[in-house]
Amino acid sequence: MHIPDGFIPLWQCAIYYVILAIALYFSLRWARTNLDEKRVPLMAVLAAGIFAIMSMNVPIPWGTSGHIVGGALVALIFLAPEAAVIVFTLVLIVQGLFFGDGGLTCLGANVLNMGIIGGCVGLYTFKALHRPIGKVPAIAVASWLSIFIAAEAVAVEMWLAGTFPLVLGLEFMGLYHAVIGVIEAILTVVVILALEKLRPDLLAWNRKNKTADLKAEGSEVTSK
Amino acid sequence: MSAAGSLHELEKANNKDSALHALDGRVKLIILIALIVYAVYTTDLSVLALMEVYLVILLIMSHLSLKDSFVKILLILPFGGFIAVFQPFIHVGTVIYTLPFGITVTAQGLSFGVLLMSRLVVALTCIVLLSSLSPMQEVVDSFKRLGMPRDLAMIFSLFIRYLFMFYDELERIRNAQKSRNFDIFNRKTAYLWRLKQVAYTIAMMFLHAFEQGETVYFSMLSRGYSEDSEIYNANKKLASRDFIFAGVTVGVIVGLELMKYTTII
Structure with a gap:
C-alpha cells in the first residue's frame, strides 16, 4: 500500500503534504489536550512497537505474505484517529528514509491512506456499528473496511496521478486487500480482546466509561 | 517491509x-x-x-x-x-x-x-x-535543527531509540517460538491458529510498548522532564x-x- 517516489506528480504530492500538515497540526493539538504528560514517551514507544509489529510477516493463503497495517487498531485503542496520524507519520518517515518503503515525496499520500483514512474509517465504522451489531463484529468490520477503503484510496490517487487506470486499480487493489483485510480484522480483534483481558485500562473506551461512571456516582452522592 | x-x-x-x-x-x-x-x-x-x-x-x-x-x-x-x-x-x-x-x-x-x-x-x-x-x-x-515541531521532534527522537529495543524484543519472541517448534509458515497447523499466535505476539508487543512508555516517562520525570522541556541542540x-x-x-x-x-x- 506504500506509494513509492516518482509515481505521483510533485504538484499532487504538495497537496497531500498540505493535508498531512493540517492533520498533524490537529493531531498534536489533540495529544496536548487529551493525553497527559506521558503522551511523548507513550506515542514514541508505541510507534516503535507498531514499527516492529509491521515487520512481522503473516502468511496469506495464496502463498505470499503480508503484514498488519494497524491504522484502525491504533485509532480504536485511543478512540481517536489523531493517534493513528501521529504514529503513522513517524513510522512512514522512518520506512521511507531508511528502508525505501514508501516514497518521501509521497509521504503525505501514504499518511493520508494509512493514518488518516485508515484511522478515521476504522474508528467511525466502529462507532456506527458497535451498538447495532456488538463490539467484536464492529471491530472486525471496522478494521476490514479501514484496509479496503485505504487501498481503494491508493487506486484513486494513482489514477489521479495518471499512473494506473481507475477501474483496473479499484478492482486489483480492492480484491487483494479484501482478503488482506480479513487477516487484519482477525488480528485486530484478537489484539483488542487480549488487551481487554490483560490491561483493560489501556483501552480508551474503558477509561471513558470509568470516568463517566465516577461522574455519575459523584452526582448521585451530591444529590443525596 | x-x-x-x-x-x-x-x-x-x-x-x-x-x-x-x-x-x-x-x-x-x-x-x-x-x-x-x-x-x-x-x-x-x-x-x-x-x-x-x-x-x-x-x-x-x-x-x-x-x-x-x-x-x-x-x-x-x-x-x-x-x-x-x-x-x-x-x-x-x-x-x-x-x-x-x-x-x-x-x-x-x-x-x-x-x-x-x-x-x-x-x-x-x-x-x-x-x-x-x-x-x-x-x-x-x-530534523530537529531544521525546525520540526517540538512535540513531534521529541516523540521522533524517542521512537528511534526504542526501535532497536523492539526489534530485539521481537527477535526474542521469535526465538522462543522457534524453540517450541512454532513456524508461522508451517501448513501442518491450522491457519487460524497460526494467525491467533501472531495476534497474541502483537498484543504482547503492544502491552510491552505501553508499559515501556510509562517506565520511560517516569525515568524522564526523575531526570527533570516536564511539559515545557526543550531538547538540547549543540550549536x-x-x-x-x-x-x-x-x-x-x-x-x-x-x-x-x-x-x-x-x-x-
Missing part, C-alpha cells in the same frame, strides 16, 4: 569512515531529498541516467559496496516496480507488439514504465546512500566540506536541467 536484520545492517554501514560520512546531517538530508525531488520532477531518461551515475560515484566515495547497495535496491524494487512493469500493457497508445490473449504492448506505456522504473531506481539509490551515510539519530537531530556550524558537497550537487542538478535546453543530451 524490510526485515529486522536490515536495521542492524544499516547501523554497520553508518560506522564506515569517509568524507561523505563526515558531512553535516542536515546537508546530507536536504541534498539527498533535493535529488529525489528532482528525479520525480524530471521526465528525461538521460537526466535520470546521469543522476544515477553521480549517485554511484557518491557510493564509491562513501566506501560502500556497490554490490550490497544494488542488492538492497533490488530487494526494495518489487514494491513499486510491479506497477512500472504493468505500464506497457495498460497504457493507451500506439500498439508495438501483440501478445497472445489479445494483450498489447504500447510505445507510450513502455516509455512511461521505463520512466517510472528509472525514477524509482534513482530515488532508492538516494535512500540507500542516505541511510548508509547517516545514523538514524543523526537524521532525527537534523553545530557547517564546515567547508558541507558547502562543497552542497554546491557540487546543486551544480549537478542545475547543470542537468540546463542541458535539457541545449543539444548536449
Whole structure:
C-alpha cells in the first residue's frame, strides 16, 4: 500500500503534504489536550512497537505474505484517529528514509491512506456499528473496511496521478486487500480482546466509561 | 517491509569512515531529498541516467559496496516496480507488439514504465546512500535543527531509540517460538491458529510498548522532564566540506536541467 517516489506528480504530492500538515497540526493539538504528560514517551514507544509489529510477516493463503497495517487498531485503542496520524507519520518517515518503503515525496499520500483514512474509517465504522451489531463484529468490520477503503484510496490517487487506470486499480487493489483485510480484522480483534483481558485500562473506551461512571456516582452522592 | 536484520545492517554501514560520512546531517538530508525531488520532477531518461551515475560515484566515495547497495535496491524494487512493469500493457497508445490473449504492448506505456522504473531506481539509490551515510539519530537531530515541531521532534527522537529495543524484543519472541517448534509458515497447523499466535505476539508487543512508555516517562520525570522541556541542540556550524558537497550537487542538478535546453543530451 506504500506509494513509492516518482509515481505521483510533485504538484499532487504538495497537496497531500498540505493535508498531512493540517492533520498533524490537529493531531498534536489533540495529544496536548487529551493525553497527559506521558503522551511523548507513550506515542514514541508505541510507534516503535507498531514499527516492529509491521515487520512481522503473516502468511496469506495464496502463498505470499503480508503484514498488519494497524491504522484502525491504533485509532480504536485511543478512540481517536489523531493517534493513528501521529504514529503513522513517524513510522512512514522512518520506512521511507531508511528502508525505501514508501516514497518521501509521497509521504503525505501514504499518511493520508494509512493514518488518516485508515484511522478515521476504522474508528467511525466502529462507532456506527458497535451498538447495532456488538463490539467484536464492529471491530472486525471496522478494521476490514479501514484496509479496503485505504487501498481503494491508493487506486484513486494513482489514477489521479495518471499512473494506473481507475477501474483496473479499484478492482486489483480492492480484491487483494479484501482478503488482506480479513487477516487484519482477525488480528485486530484478537489484539483488542487480549488487551481487554490483560490491561483493560489501556483501552480508551474503558477509561471513558470509568470516568463517566465516577461522574455519575459523584452526582448521585451530591444529590443525596 | 524490510526485515529486522536490515536495521542492524544499516547501523554497520553508518560506522564506515569517509568524507561523505563526515558531512553535516542536515546537508546530507536536504541534498539527498533535493535529488529525489528532482528525479520525480524530471521526465528525461538521460537526466535520470546521469543522476544515477553521480549517485554511484557518491557510493564509491562513501566506501560502500556497490554490490550490497544494488542488492538492497533490488530487494526494495518489487514494491513499486510491479506497477512500472504493468505500464506497457495498460497504457493507451500506439500498439508495438501483440501478445497472445489479445494483450498489447504500447510505445507510450513502455516509455512511461521505463520512466517510472528509472525514477524509482534513482530515488532508492538516494535512500540507500542516505541511510548508509547517516545514523538514524543523526537524521532525527537534523530534523530537529531544521525546525520540526517540538512535540513531534521529541516523540521522533524517542521512537528511534526504542526501535532497536523492539526489534530485539521481537527477535526474542521469535526465538522462543522457534524453540517450541512454532513456524508461522508451517501448513501442518491450522491457519487460524497460526494467525491467533501472531495476534497474541502483537498484543504482547503492544502491552510491552505501553508499559515501556510509562517506565520511560517516569525515568524522564526523575531526570527533570516536564511539559515545557526543550531538547538540547549543540550549536553545530557547517564546515567547508558541507558547502562543497552542497554546491557540487546543486551544480549537478542545475547543470542537468540546463542541458535539457541545449543539444548536449
